[in-house]
Amino acid sequence: MDISAYADIVPDIFLFVDRRSFPDWEIIRQEINFHDLTFIVGGKADYYVNGKKYTAEKGDLIYVPPGSIREANTYKENPMHSYAFNFWLSPSNDLHLPFQTVTRSFVPVEVIGYVKEFAQVWMTKQRGYEIQARGLFLLILHRLLSVALLRGGSVQTDDRIAKVRAYIAEHYMDNLNLDTVASLVGLHPVYISKLFKQDTNYSFKQFLNLIRVNNAEMMLKAGGFTVSEVAERCGYDDISYFSNVFKSVKGYSPSTVLKKV
Known part of the structure; x- marks a missing residue:
């Protein structure tokens, strides 16, 4: 796959849903003329695409292209929570x-950070939000396409690394290290470090900082916290170190975000 084939795409997002399904939620069977990209962040659902059944659950990515016949329903005992994008692409x-x-166990944490930021932009609909929303969605697509390119067109991932990523996402505020996540999957720290880099294109430390910083930025944008409070809640004891890491990841300081709230 050549990522340059997608260099000119411009998404026109006409529907975004933070879908917290009721037990009887369903999508009625119909042919769609748009792209459906859905991130499952909780629960479970069955999707039927062109007559074939796919079961999706937390951590999975769903993609249904235009021209497909799509239907879906959730599990009553475990309703799905997802973020769904429906969009058209230009020029084609x-x-x-x-x-x-359905791609199993693949929702990069930094992508979910972008998705949550997109949700804030989309729901508040401040003046000019369309541009910001489109930019964030392009970041999401770029990350997914980059991973697909690195893996030869497939977005498959090592189940052990998927488990580690999920653990980091839930415990990023704790004192995490390679020994902790290595024991989680029964591997040596050196080996898990190598696998992690191959699978995510990030070192463990880079990935952890990325998650922490994305969550810190969302907390700062939401308001109600000082920079030091956010640093502590995101796993940093030293506010100076937190500020340096934040700026190295984002290109601007956490106090800049706070001033805009």
Whole structure:
């Protein structure tokens, strides 16, 4: 796959849903003329695409291209929570993205950070939000396409690394290190470090900082916290170190975000 084939795409997002499904939620069977990209962050659902059944759950990515016949329903005992994007692509809506219908255990944490930021922008609808929303969605697509390119067109991931990523996402505020996550999957710290880099294109420390900083930025944008309070809640004891890491990841200081709230 050549990522340059997607260099000119411009997404036109007409629907975004933070979908917290009721037990009887369903999508009625119909042919769609748009792209459906859905991130499952909780629960479970069955999707039927062109007559084939796919079961998706937490951590999975769903992609249904235009021209597909789609239907879905959630599990009553475990309703799905997802973020769903419905969009058209210019200059050609016929250009399909190189993702499987359901990709197991693949929701990069930094992507979820972008998705949550997108949700804030989309729901508040401040003046000019369309530009910011489109930019964030392009960041999401770029990350997914980059991973697909690194893996030869497949967005498959090592189940052990998926487990580590999920653990980091839930415990990023704790004192995490390679020994902790290595014991989680029964591997040597040196080996898990190598696997992690191959799978995510980030070192363990880079990935952890990325998650912490994304969550810190969301907390600062939400308001109600000082920079030092956010630093502590995101796993940093030293506010100076937190500020340096934040700036190295984002290109601007945490206090800059706070001033805009």
